[in-house]
Amino acid sequence: MHTTATHCPYCALQCGMNLRPAAGEAGESAVEVVEREDFPVNRGALCGKGRTAPALLSSRVRLTEPLIRTHATGTLEPATWEEALDAIAEGLGRTRRAHGPDAVGVFGGGGLTNEKAYALGKFARVALGTSQIDYNGRFCMSSAAAAHQRAFGLDRGLPFPLEDIPRTGCVILVGSNLAETMPPALRYLTELKENGGTLIVIDPRRTRTAAQADLHLAPRPGTDLALALGLLHLVVAEGHTDEAFIAERTTGWEEARAAAMAHWPELVERITGVPVPRLREAVSMFCTPSSAMVLTARGPEQQAKGTDTVSAWINLCLATGRAGRPHSGYGCLTGQGNGQGGREHGQKADQLPGYRKLTDPAARAHVAAVWGVDPDSLPGPGRSAYELLDALGGDVRALLLMGSNPVVSAPHASRIEDRIRSLEFLAVADVVLSETAALADVVLPVTQWAEETGTTTNLEGRVLLRRQALTPPPGVRSDLHVLHGLAARLGIDKGFPEDPEEVFAELRRASAGGPADYSGISYRAIEEHQGVFWPCPEDTPGPGTRRLFLDRFATDDGRARFIPVAHRESAELPDADYPVLLTTGRVVSQYQSGAQTRRVPELNAAAPEAFVEIHPRLADRIGAVEGAPLAVTSRRGRAVAPARITDTIRPDTVFMPFHWPGEGRANTLTNPALDPVSRMPEFKTCAVRVEPADAAAGS
Structure with missing residues (x-):
């Protein structure tokens, strides 16, 4: 049977896999995963998420038609694609006309292909003219x-x-x-x-x-x-x-x-x-x-x-x-599937394609020439991810969001949920009705990894190619189609093609000469070399640069820079009211906000709910019982989840995974204090109080 060589849709390993046709539900095409032993990163090995990824292609768990929130009922109702794109263009355009381009925000995701990340950054700066764009990769590395x-x-x-x-x-x-x-x-x-x-x-x-x-x-x-x-x-x-x-x-x-x-x-x-x-x-x-x-x-x-x-x-x-x-x-070790490529090509608030700085006049001139616009028309750097989300409903009144679920994944998530609810207009493009998409005015169902062609860049800097293996359902279209249709409705008829290889060809030109130079990379070269490492200038095509810095570092004088640093305390320390430290992380059977993996029965059965990992000494002190609900409270909110008592954690620390919404949402608790350089939030530590949920309710 014909197989299609592709890559897993989840983490930054981007493990190689083959897809071949399989028996599907009535009216649906389907594929099954087959080992791809020739790909060097994983040599055929896959985790449970990779093996079960085709389950998300089922129409039972995904979006298959656009949705528009009606004024009469306040609910999301099916609509045509023309109606949905018209509504988004009207919502974004109306806000821009009334309050200026920076009143419109764009928020992307580290799972978007390079082509989509590139087109989204270009759309924000050319079609909308806004500086307010960032992506959830800001929370990654x-x-x-x-x-x-x-x-x-x-x-x-x-x-x-x-x-x-x-x-x-x-x-x-x-x-x-x-x-x-x-x-x-x-x-x-x-x-x-x-x-x-x-x-x-x-x-x-x-x-x-x-x-x-x-x-x-x-x-x-x-x-x-x-x-x-x-x-x-x-x-x-x-x-x-x-x-x-x-x-x-x-x-x-x-x-x-x-x-x-x-x-x-x-x-x-x-x-x-x-x-x-x-x-x-x-x-x-x-x-x-x-x-x-x-x-x-x-x-x-x-x-x-x-x-x-x-x-x-x-x-x-x-x-x-x-x-x-x-x-x-x-x-x-980059986390998200395209966390590396997602920031290299313009999705990040301060960067242009090729990892160029938005504040560099030469970089602006180069990219503007590729885009056919005046360099002075390009906006400057905007807010970082959390700062952008925190500004929603204030300076930023409308938002286009692609491939992210900040209602679950952002720090101080209850505040961010409130900010999203306060928007005048929200449009979301996603493959499932995530917790964030459920709050939108318009929701667009977009193609998944097996239904589209495009490139990603894994944690090694290896640019990879996913090949389309399936025809998407009739009501589903690609993110590139979305951007093409919106740009046309906003008065830009050229520059936003739907063909991913055409977009990649433009990305290559835009990145040429930049730090992340993709100009020597082609779809054919990626397939020939099992991926091409950037930088790969046009005059040296082939496998690219597998190992950096062996001869010189990428600084002006070729020398690496020591940076003098000194220890300082975390933004929030334990005290009498909040005496315990909380740290957060993942479990093997769920991924990121869980919007996709929580819809896969096999994965959800293995990890069905949040939990609080707690040391026996701390458990004895507060009266915690294995499996009984614990209330974890920080200065920002309260989460409740069953106790897991184990001696594999420090007695002064509790751990919660962050994949679930609702009362077990770990990011209700986390601290949005930002690193002054990277603007990364402090997800990994905050002060909390831990007590049995019934005692907390009684108090």
């Missing part, structure tokens, strides 16, 4: 991106392919639970250990990933910055610095060293709770082999000091010569 930029001059999640991980001598994995967030990637850590390498996992919980570590450090949430500085202090004190590398390939070492030396081991132990002997053991494991890596994820990044925290881990790599060399380096 923006702190790591900012730290990458200021240290290396370039941000690519991993500056080396995943295949290099088993070849290094030691990996420090900070704030990542790969066993549940990216299960097929766990084999790289298994192979690392089989090859004689060692694994250090840093996480306040003894997760399934931490259980495989040679050394597990469990710091208090929000103290990763102090931990990294303490390790660098010991590196200096014990003579493990690579002085030749520092002299030849870096700048700023003296200031960074002085900052680290102020964080002596005993102080770091008091801050983090990690004993000094464990700190010394980690330094020995990291510095003994000839190569080593640090990989960070959301744990250290989703903090109000996330950029400085990542900078501290980069400083550790630079001081020990573990960067810009084979099988060594710092990398970020």
Whole structure:
């Protein structure tokens, strides 16, 4: 039977899979997943989400016709595509005419293909003329991106392919639970250990990933910055610095060293709770082999000091010569399926395609020439994601939202839900009726991964191609069709094609010469090389740049920059009223806000509801019982979910997954305090009070 080579619609591994026709429900075409062993990232392995992804293609769980909210009943009712697009164009146009272009906002998603992310950024700036555009990838790895930029001059999640991980001598994995967030990637850590390498996992919980570590450090949430500085202090004190590398390939070492030396081991132990002997053991494991890596994820990044925290881990790599060399380096494990590509091509508030800065006159001129507009007509940078959402109903009166569910995924979610409800007009394009889409004035049903062709860029910077395997249902159309139709209704007849390959060809021209140069990448080259790594200039087509920084860093002088940083406390600390720390994360059978995975029976059966993970000592103190509902209260709200009592978490910390709406919504509690550089919210730590739900109700 004919099979179509494509990629999983979920995380940033973008695992390869084949799709082949299968028996479907009456009137529906269907596909089933077949292993694709030739794709190097996963070699055929898939997690449960990937294997069950075709379940979302069923008309029983998805949107199949446009919906418009009627004035008479206030409910969403079926409409034609012409009616729906007319209503959106009228709603956005009316707001723009009455209050100016910045009264209209655009919010995108890290799951959109490169083509759609590019077209959405162009639509915001050319068709709407608004600066108010950002995307949920700001909540993913923006702190790591900012730290990458200021240290290396370039941000690519991993500056080396995943295949290099088993070849290094030691990996420090900070704030990542790969066993549940990216299960097929766990084999790289298994192979690392089989090859004689060692694994250090840093996480306040003894997760399934931490259980495989040679050394597990469990710091208090929000103290990763102090931990990294303490390790660098010991590196200096014990003579493990690579002085030749520092002299030849870096700048700023003296200031960074002085900052680290102020964080002596005993102080770091008091801050983090990690004993000094464990700190010394980690330094020995990291510095003994000839190569080593640090990989960070959301744990250290989703903090109000996330950029400085990542900078501290980069400083550790630079001081020990573990960067810009084979099988060594710092990398970020991007989370969302196209979190990397989504910000490279114009979806982010301050960027133009090719990772160009919106404030750079040369960048504006180049992109404007490709778009056929005056550079002066392009708006400047807008608000970051949370700030944009927080402005809804105020300065920003109308919103076009594609592929995101902030009612569940945004910090201080109850406030963001209120802000969304206060909009004069909301249009949502999505594959399901998410909690956010249910609040919209117009909802558009759009195509899914198996029903469209387009590219994504995985956590390695490998540009991949998803090929259409199915014809979408009659009432479903692509996001590119949406933007084409809206642009035409707003008076722009050209520049928004519906053919993804035509959009990609324009993206290539817009990115040419930029930091994320895709100009040498084509659909054919992607298929020939199992993906093409950017940068890939037009004059050097082929597999692209698999490994960055081996000869020079992407700074003006080719040297990496040490950034002097110092520990500072989290934005919110425990006190008498809120004495416990909350940290949040994922479970293996759900994804992001759960809007899609909660509709897959197999996944929902494995993880049907939220829960509160709590240590036995804390459980005894408050009278918590396994499985009984616990009330978790922060300064922003209250969530209720069953207790899971386990000794795999710190006694001063509780954990909640963030995939569910309703009373178990973890993001009702989380703190929107923002990193001053990346504007990342502090999802990973806030102060809470925990008590049995019946006692809380009685009080």
